[in-house]
Amino acid sequence: MKNFFFKIYMLVFMALVVFFMVIIWKVTFAHILHEYHERHKTQEITKFKEQREQKPDKTKFEKVILESEERVKNYLGYRILEEVRIKGHFHHIGFDIGPDNRSYCIKCHGDMPHDAVKELRAFLNMHAFFVGCETCHVKLGDSNKTGVFKWYDRTTGEIVASPVKRGSPGSFKAKIIPFEKSGGAIQRVDSEERINFSLEYKQNEKTLSEGQKSRAKKLIHQIVSKQPYICEDCHQKERPLLPLENIGYPRERIDSITSTEVVGMIKNYTKFYMPKMLLPGDEAKKQ
Amino acid sequence: MNLTRAKKICFIFSLSFLILISDSVQKTSFAADIGNCLLCHKYPGLSRVDEEGRMRLFFINESIYNNGVHAKVKCEGCHTDITEIPHKAAKKVDCLVECHIIEPTTETKFSHKDVATFIKTSVHGKVDKIGNDKKFSEDYPSCKDCHDEPLYRPLSFFKKVRPGISEASLGRCRVCHKKDDFIYQFYNHVTTRLHKSRNPLNIAEMCGRCHDDSSLVTRHGLSTKAVFSYGETFHGKAATFLDERVPDCLDCHVNKGESVHQMLSHKDPLSSIHETNKGKVCATIDCHPSASPKLANYGVHSEFNLTQSPAQYFFTFFFIVLTGGTLLPLMGIIFLDLVRRFFPHATIGRRK
Structure with a gap:
């Protein structure tokens, strides 16, 4: 036993020595190499200085995508405000929600996919923050419609309890996803099978022929409806698409979301700007 | 879908959206938000990617905004082109616009126009003395390159244990002043201005975004990556540990009592770091009052770089080699000794 503890002691000691060797290396010779x-x-930069003057400074991808975000800590004394810094953004964000790891749509379409309708895009992206893509873009048929919607955690992808009463509006770390009937049971629309299929496509995309790509895309988007649900499908009193009460909205919020009284008030709002929001993209552009 | 139906849907959507978010706004009233802009802009997801591929985030964090120096300025004070709701794409904010705040000493509308005048004549101005664009003028900073929304950093004078609002001080304010909004803003404003409005590390990081950019440093023929070399000094090390008392870039590069926007080139005789003036920089009453002017002769921005500072390079090189050359073999011997103790009977090859 004594021998065993001695060996352990030796191993720890050796690990410690190696650890210090690495540190000493880093602050001494590695420092010299770094400087070199x-x-x-x-x-090299100096050498290509003249060429740089004629060419754009950096490729667009580098400049726009890779350099566009960094994390900063603002030391305020009484607190440290850590946040993402978006170049050129003046107001502090102070808000970190993390990526939606579950959604396979955003892996291609991104977190802010709505762009076509100028007047609506920011509002739609705002909704996309807490409503899963499939909620609006998948219209289930009568045979597999369930009317069941649940919240899933953005990070883990797991179904979680409604966050509505806990968080401030629109800042939930969860999103709404519809459920469908499948083989007698009900399952979430973003099933493992669909996720795996789209991920496999993304991994193999470069090796596929054009025809194979088209087929794969067709299959991935098979469940996507040409006409998504529109605003009034949810924002109505009679039969809103989302069972707001079941997904945790308190009565007062439901009344607000589905209220019709205020519609009349807005009609009288003479300065209300009326965008051509619901015209299809091309037609809207023509006008 | 015809247009009438589309309009109806649009109304319902917009209205419902406004209603959806209105209840929480009522709970957290916002003094300067007269236009009720936060009805929409309080949503973190309100965003899009613009035509240039830049992320545009329209979210305003109300609690943080209320702790900033612009909290009393209403949104339309800066976003002057927004006159209707919902509004079209907002124009870029002109920081020099006159806002509704009245500057109390002159009783005129407040604006940052003076800053523009200072910048124009400073080393960071985009044009030279005769009004021509400087070379690579696009590299020179505009307001938002250095400034995001300035936040209050109030001091606490009660026991001096921590910075931040001192409830004890606020209590004293309340003896005469009745409105808490005023007391809070005034205390924050004054005490923030009594010390650095940003931590030295934050200042250095801000300057470093340009001055540590290798390509920019090379383009403009600057002698050093200034913030990197600052980080190698005692001052820089202390700043890394969030020391508030160490000098940051602005302390040396701006004449005392002048606006930080009046920063001049080291070649300008009026500059605080001009050869004839820089001795005074270290010897101020706040820093090293009895120091000789020669103190400032050391290479403040020397880098461990053979090209830039050969003397410092070889000096440092010697000590690095001495340290590494002593400690690494020593550690190696200790390690081998431990291996022998671990395997006392191990041999390489057969013993004769």
Whole structure:
């Protein structure tokens, strides 16, 4: 037993020595190597200085995508405000919601997919923050419609309890997803099978022929309806698409969301700007 | 779908949206939000990608905004082109616009026009003395390159344990002043201005976005990556540990008592870091009052770089090699000794 503890002690000691060797390496010789590489990098920049003057500074992808976001910490004394810094954005965000790891739509379409209708796009993206794509873009037939909607956690993808009463409006870390009938049981529309299919397509995309790509895309978008649900499908009193009470909305919020009284008030709002929001993209552009 | 139906749907959608979000707004009233802009802009997801591919986030974090110096300025004060709701794409904000706040000493409308004048003549101005664009003028900063929404950093004078609002001080204010809104804003404003409005590390990081950019440094023929080399000094190290008392970029590069926007080139005789003036920078009453002017002769922005500072380079190189060359073999010997203790009878090859 004594021998065993001695061996353990030796191993820990050896690990500690290696750890210190790495640190010493980093602050000494690695530092010299770093300087050497930095110096050469600067020399290369100088060398291509003239060329740079004629060419755009960086490729658009580098400039727009890779450099557009960084994390910053603002030291305010009484608190540290850590947030994403978007270049050129003045107001503090102070809000971190994390990516939607479950949605397979956003892997291609991104987190802010709505762009076609100028007047509506920001509002639709706002809804996309807490409403799963399939909620509006998948119209289930009578045979597989369930009327069941639930919340899923953006990070884990798991079905969770309604966050509505806990969070401020629109800032939930969960999204609404519809359920469908399948083989006698009900399952979420973003099933593992569909997710795996689309992920596999994305992985193999480069190796596929054009015909194979078209077929795969067709299959992935098979469940997507040409005409998505529109605003009034939810924002109505009689038969709103979403069972708001079942997904955790309190009565007062439901009344607000589905209220019709105020519609009349808005009709009288003479300065209300009327966008051509519901014309299909091309027609809207023509006008 | 015909247009009439589309309009109807649009109305219902917009109205319902406004109603959906209105209840929570009532709970957190916002003094300067007269136009009720937060009805929509309080939603974190209100965003889009613009035609240039940039992310546009229209979310306003109300609690953070209320702790900023612009909290009393209504949204239309800066976004002057917005006159209707819902509005069209807003124009870029002109920071020099006159807002509704009255500057109390002159009783005129407040604006940042003076800052533009300072910048124009400073080292960061886009045009030279005769009014021509400087080379690579697009590299020179505009307001938002250095500034995001300035937030209050109030000091606490009660026991001096921590920075932040001092309830004890507020209590004293309440003896004479009745409106808490006023007391809170005034306390925040004054005490924030009594010290650096940003932590030295934040200041350095802000400057570093340009001054540590290798390509920009090279383009403009600057001698150093300024913030990187600042980080190598005692001052920079202390700043990394969030020390509030160490000098940051602005303390040395701006003449005391002047606006930070009046920063001048080190070649300008009026500059605080001009050869003839820089001795005074270190020897101020706040820093090293009895220091000789020669103190400022050391290479403040020396880098461990053979090209930029050969003397410092070889000096540092020697000590690095000495340290590494001593400690690494020592550690190696200790490690080998431990291996022997771990395997006391191990041999390489057969013993004779």
